Amino acid sequence: MLRIRPFRRLWLVLGLASFGDWIGLLATGIFAAAQFQSSAGQGAAFGGTIAVRLLPALLLGPIAGVFADRFDRRYTMVITDLLRFVFYGSIPLVPLLGGSPGVTVAWAAIATFIGETITLIWIPAKEAAVPNLIPKSRIEVSNQLTLVTTYGITPILAALVLSALTAGLQQSGVTLPDWAAPVQLALYLNAISRLVTALTVFFGIKEIGGKSAERQREAQEQSMVRQFLDGWKYIGGTPLVRGLVLGIFGAFAAGGIVIGAAKTFATSLGAGEAAFYLLFGTIFMGLAVGIGLGPMIIRELSRRRWFGMSIVLASGSVMFLGVAFHLSMALVGALLVGAGAGMAFLAGTTLLYGEVDDAVRGRVFAVVQIGVRMVLLLAITLAGFLVGLGSSRRVDLGAFSVDVSFTRVLLLVAGAAGVIVGISSFRQMDDKRGVPVLADLWGSIRGRPLAPDEQFVRSGVFVVFEGGEGAGKSTQVRRLAEALEASGHDVVVTREPGATEVGARIRGLVLDKGDAPSPRAEALLYAADRAHHVATVVRPALARGAVVISDRYVDSSLAYQGAGRTLPVSEISWLSSWATGGLKPDLVVLLDVDPTVGLGRVDSRGEGTDRLESESRAFHERVRYAFLDLAAADPRRYLVLDAARPPEELGAAVDDRLATLLAGDGVTHPAPASTAVPPGPDLHAPDLQTPEQPTADSTPAAGSIPAADSIPPAGSVPPAGSTPAAGSVPAAGSTPAAGSIPAAGSTPAAGSVPAAGSVPAADSASSAGSASSANSASSVDSATGAGTRRHAAPHPAERHEEPPLEEMAELLGVNDDETPDGPTRAGHR
Ligand SMILES: Nc1ncnc2c1ncn2[C@@H]1O[C@H](COP(=O)(O)OP(=O)(O)OP(=O)(O)O)[C@@H](O)[C@H]1O
Numbered sequence: 095m096l097r098i099r100p101f102r103r104l105w106l107v108l109g110l111a112s113f114g115d116w117i118g119l120l121a122t123g124i125f126a127a128a129q130f131q132s133s134a135g136q137g138a139a140f141g142g143t144i145a146v147r148l149l150p151a152l153l154l155g156p157i158a159g160v161f162a163d164r165f166d167r168r169y170t171m172v173i174t175d176l177l178r179f180v181f182y183g184s185i186p187l188v189p190l191l192g193g194s195p196g197v198t199v200a201w202a203a204i205a206t207f208i209g210e211t212i213t214l215i216w217i218p219a220k221e222a223a224v225p226n227l228i229p230k231s232r233i234e235v236s237n238q239l240t241l242v243t244t245y246g247i248t249p250i251l252a253a254l255v256l257s258a259l260t261a262g263l264q265q266s267g268v269t270l271p272d273w274a275a276p277v278q279l280a281l282y283l284n285a286i287s288r289l290v291t292a293l294t295v296f297f298g299i300k301e302i303g304g305k306s307a308e309r310q311r312e313a314q315e316q317s318m319v320r321q322f323l324d325g326w327k328y329i330g331g332t333p334l335v336r337g338l339v340l341g342i343f344g345a346f347a348a349g350g351i352v353i354g355a356a357k358t359f360a361t362s363l364g365a366g367e368a369a370f371y372l373l374f375g376t377i378f379m380g381l382a383v384g385i386g387l388g389p390m391i392i393r394e395l396s397r398r399r400w401f402g403m404s405i406v407l408a409s410g411s412v413m414f415l416g417v418a419f420h421l422s423m424a425l426v427g428a429l430l431v432g433a434g435a436g437m438a439f440l441a442g443t444t445l446l447y448g449e450v451d452d453a454v455r456g457r458v459f460a461v462v463q464i465g466v467r468m469v470l471l472l473a474i475t476l477a478g479f480l481v482g483l484g485s486s487r488r489v490d491l492g493a494f495s496v497d498v499s500f501t502r503v504l505l506l507v508a509g510a511a512g513v514i515v516g517i518s519s520f521r522q523m524d525d526k527r528g529v530p531v532l533a534d535l536w537g538s539i540r541g542r543p544l545a546p547d548e549q550f551v552r553s554g555v556f557v558v559f560e561g562g563e564g565a566g567k568s569t570q571v572r573r574l575a576e577a578l579e580a581s582g583h584d585v586v587v588t589r590e591p592g593a594t595e596v597g598a599r600i601r602g603l604v605l606d607k608g609d610a611p612s613p614r615a616e617a618l619l620y621a622a623d624r625a626h627h628v629a630t631v632v633r634p635a636l637a638r639g640a641v642v643i644s645d646r647y648v649d650s651s652l653a654y655q656g657a658g659r660t661l662p663v664s665e666i667s668w669l670s671s672w673a674t675g676g677l678k679p680d681l682v683v684l685l686d687v688d689p690t691v692g693l694g695r696v697d698s699r700g701e702g703t704d705r706l707e708s709e710s711r712a713f714h715e716r717v718r719y720a721f722l723d724l725a726a727a728d729p730r731r732y733l734v735l736d737a738a739r740p741p742e743e744l745g746a747a748v749d750d751r752l753a754t755l756l757a758g759d760g761v762t763h764p765a766p767a768s769t770a771v772p773p774g775p776d777l778h779a780p781d782l783q784t785p786e787q788p789t790a791d792s793t794p795a796a797g798s799i800p801a802a803d804s805i806p807p808a809g810s811v812p813p814a815g816s817t818p819a820a821g822s823v824p825a826a827g828s829t830p831a832a833g834s835i836p837a838a839g840s841t842p843a844a845g846s847v848p849a850a851g852s853v854p855a856a857d858s859a860s861s862a863g864s865a866s867s868a869n870s871a872s873s874v875d876s877a878t879g880a881g882t883r884r885h886a887a888p889h890p891a892e893r894h895e896e897p898p899l900e901e902m903a904e905l906l907g908v909n910d911d912e913t914p915d916g917p918t919r920a921g922h923r
């Protein structure tokens with residue numbers, strides 16, 4: 095950020111100005127107090143000068159922004175800084191010129207008031223200039239830097255400098271003349287800092303200067319009053335800006351209420367005077383944590399969502415404080431209030447920087463900056479006043495006794511109001527409607543935010559055929575298309591990969607046996623084919639109302655690249671969801687085939703095999719079980735058929751299901767966004783929820799596939815006593831996880847399935863789903879009258895026999911060099 099020269103200079107200017115502000119604030123108060131002997135006079139002088147600093151915001155705040163929008167921002171900053179140099183510089187000179195204590199304090203107050211009034215013009219000019227100096231993508235970092243500098247570094251530096259000056263002089267025993275006392279020096283420093291910033295802006299940041307055509311036009315055509323009114327109209331009439339401004343105020347009101355109520359709240363905790371300072375400090379610590387670490391934690395989360403969530407966090411934490419009965423709870427609550435308010439401020443200002451036009455930016459930022467101060471002051475004052483009104487009652491909770499005071503009621507009510515504001519601002523601004531909030535938050539924290547659904551009007555029906563090699567997909571696709579066309583439907587038959595010109599080239603790249611792409615490259619190539627296919631073929635056809643029948647879709651990637659290549663299925667799922675914009679089929683017909691049978695059919699076509707067909711049997715077994723797991727996780731949207739049945743029977747079952755679907759009974763177009771949940775870290779059932787599968791009301795996947803990232807390398811042996819991951823070989827003597835393949839001598843859990851990567855637990859609900867993957871579809875069919883029949887031969891997931899050891903090793907890829915990124919080997923079948 096600081097490599098951008100104009101921003102670096104502006105940041106230095108801001109740092110210096112902020113340092114001047116803080117040292118000026120402290121020094122003016124001390125200076126005024128020092129003019130009096132009595133402690134009452136000292137207190138009044140100190141408090142009075144500080145209050146005077148805050149007062150101008152109330153008076154001039156509303157029109158200050160007009161200056162920033164109407165005039166050249168560079169000149170505005172330079173002139174206002176020069177004026178501040180003069181006024182602040184005059185404060186320590188008054189006593190030197192013989193002014194009495196009363197005159198000195200009065201002038202300190204007047205000069206401070208004028209200086210602060212001028213600051214109100216300087217701030218919006220500076221704020222409005224920032225977005226023109228840096229790329230939009232860096233605005234958040236610049237805000238972080240600015241806030242940390244203003245509220246973190248410079249106040250501490252100012253306090254250190256002031257105390258070092260005082261202590262240094264005291265220790266050295268040097269007696270300086272009155273005009274060079276530490277406080278006077280601090281006041282000179284404050285004044286000089288303005289001169290330096292004026293010169294820096296004038297000579298060093300010329301980029302701030304000039305006016306956009308629109309600003310020029312407005313300045314010429316509109317009076318200041320008109321511009322002022324227009325500014326308010328813009329804020330009130332632009333929902334996003336209005337929501338942001340109100341939200342920021344709400345978050346600060348939450349903080350202010352806690353600060354205002356902290357004293358009586360600390361008493362109600364029975365924690366003593368120190369607890370007040372602790373709570374106060376903790377809120378500011380939370381603020382720093384929110385601003386400093388917030389973006390790092392939420393990463394790619396939509397800033398609009400983050401803003402609403404932060405307000406809810408801040409307000410919810412105020413409510414939590416209302417029920418906290420121990421200081422430790424209160425400190426956690428205070429930290430979260432601060433963090434929420436800090437994040438809301440950062441997200442809000444970042445959004446405002448990005449969303450507000452240059453022409454009105456000065457006015458909007460004036461309202462925000464000044465409004466925040468006012469809201470904070472008001473909230474602190476009001477809360478302080480209100481908590482004094484009610485009485486409290488002590489309630490015994492066994493180990494603890496709590497004061498149910500008016501303070502707590504206030505915190506609860508204020509917190510609840512804040513939560514409502516947060517939720518409504520979230521709703522108003524949400525740019526990912528339909529995407530589940532918590533899943534999106536979790537996905538973003540993990541670096542994979544959910545993609546919002548690509549909006550399009552979809553009136554057609556999307557049917558996908560999936561299954562292993564030679565399952566009979568093409569045969570069934572052709573047959574179904576003919577049947578539908580015969581009954582007058584607009585049918586589009588398509589496939590993946592290779593349905594488009596681009597796709598045909600990709601198909602050559604992934605399937606030709608020449609130079610094999612690495613597993614990740616392979617996944618990306620399939621995703622690229624899919625993205626183009628969906629955008630140019632599937633969506634347009636669905637939009638016009640056609641029945642789209644695709645030979646393979648997302649599940650193939652999850653099965654082949656995820657389970658087959660053992661790439662992290664969650665990542666493949668995310669990638670596919672991104673590629674398709676979340677488009678999911680209405681029906682997936684899974685033709686389940688034993689790889690030996692399917693590959694036998696492929697061989698008998700006599701056309702040779704492609705690169706994927708040539709993979710090992712273990713690979714194809716993993717693919718098969720992955721398909722079954724996906725279907726078991728969402729039986730309502732899958733029709734799983736035993737592909738060993740005659741084609742006509744399969745066709746009849748498909749026809750029946752289609753008839754239901756086309757009659758509208760079964761068509762509820764799946765909501766893509768809600769299902770594009772990036773799976774959790776372990777690939778259990780929900781991890782296999784693909785963009786095809788709704789999370790709500792879906793049955794847990796039977797025999798889910800272990801996360802590729804959690805799968806030990808094929809053939810690895812987990813330590814004895816541990817529970818091996820599905821698909822790994824347990825050490826002899828250890829108890830294998832249900833569904834894992836037991837080593838010789840170990841006791842297999844009931845229901846172990848000889849499939850690498852597939853883990854149906856014998857006694858879990860998921861195992862029921864798994865064991866009946868094919869049959870569960872049968873029962874679904876019978877329920878809908880589709881009437882698919884059960885097969886005499888048990889489905890593989892029902893077989894409990896142990897495969898011979900060599901076969902197991904082959905299934906697991908022991909002796910098989912299939913590593914996620916390693917070269918693939920043409921396997922044997
Ligand atoms: N139900 C079935 N029973 C027996 N043979 C079938 C059946 N369905 C299709 N076949 C035959 O099996 C072979 C493969 O069928 P098809 O091409 O339809 O499968 P596919 O799943 O599309 O294959 P690929 O995975 O290679 O695309 C063909 O020769 C086809 O005639």
Ligand SMILES: Cc1cn([C@H]2C[C@H](O)[C@@H](COP(=O)(O)O)O2)c(=O)[nH]c1=O
Nearest residue numbers: 590591620646647650651654655706707
């Ligand atoms: C869509 C898709 C496909 N594959 C594999 C599956 C097959 O081996 C080939 C496609 O051949 P087909 O004869 O057209 O069925 O590609 C894959 O690995 N990943 C995918 O996403």
